[in-house]
Amino acid sequence: MIGIVVSGHIHFASGMETAVRAxxxxxxxxxxxxxxxxxxxxxxxxxxxxxxxxxDSGDGVLILTDIPGGSPANRALEIMMDTPNVELIGGANLPMIANAAFERDDAELTELVDTLLDIGMSCMKDMRRELNSIMEQPTELECEDGL
Incomplete structure (x- = not known):
């Protein structure tokens, strides 16, 4: 199983821990x-x-941090550069972290990185645009009496 380490500023990681556990x-x-x-x-x-x-159980470790270029990401980058079979994603969000728990059993480390990046990007939505799109869809009214 791929090991996962989550890190971030102040209580980002512990907040994510609570959410992932839920x-x-x-x-x-x-x-x-x-x-x-x-x-x-x-x-x-x-x-x-x-x-x-x-x-680390031998299948690799993925580190997920809050801000690319922030101290947690920079320190993790140092580890990735000198430790074999370690990957890093900066800018992680809750959907990525939660899905990492579900997806890591049957994946290679690089596959997991690709999967989580896809999930992270697809989960970001402009909710105003999403709502407008739904509201603009035509609705057909059904009338049994032909009225």
Missing amino acids: IAGEQEQMLFIDFVEGMSTQELEQSLRQAVKDV
Whole structure:
């Protein structure tokens, strides 16, 4: 099973943990690391490295972070560059993280990355545009009496 580490600023990771648990249940080989106020980037990287080791069963590890270019993503990038079989997605959202729990059993690491990127992009919607599209669709009224 592919191991998963989720990290982000303040309580992004712990918030995602609560949401994933509600959607997908308790998850093995999935850890959530918050980058909280007062924590150095070195401490964050140490926590991430330990989490990667803890979730790795040999099938690889995917790290999902909140903001591409933010400290969690940058520290995870360092880990990805010097640790074999580790991939990183920056800019992860809840649909991606929840689906990672469901999709990781039967996928290769690179396949999982592609799947989650597709899910993440397809789940972003302009709800005004979606509503307008629905409202513009013609509706046919059925009248049994021919009126």
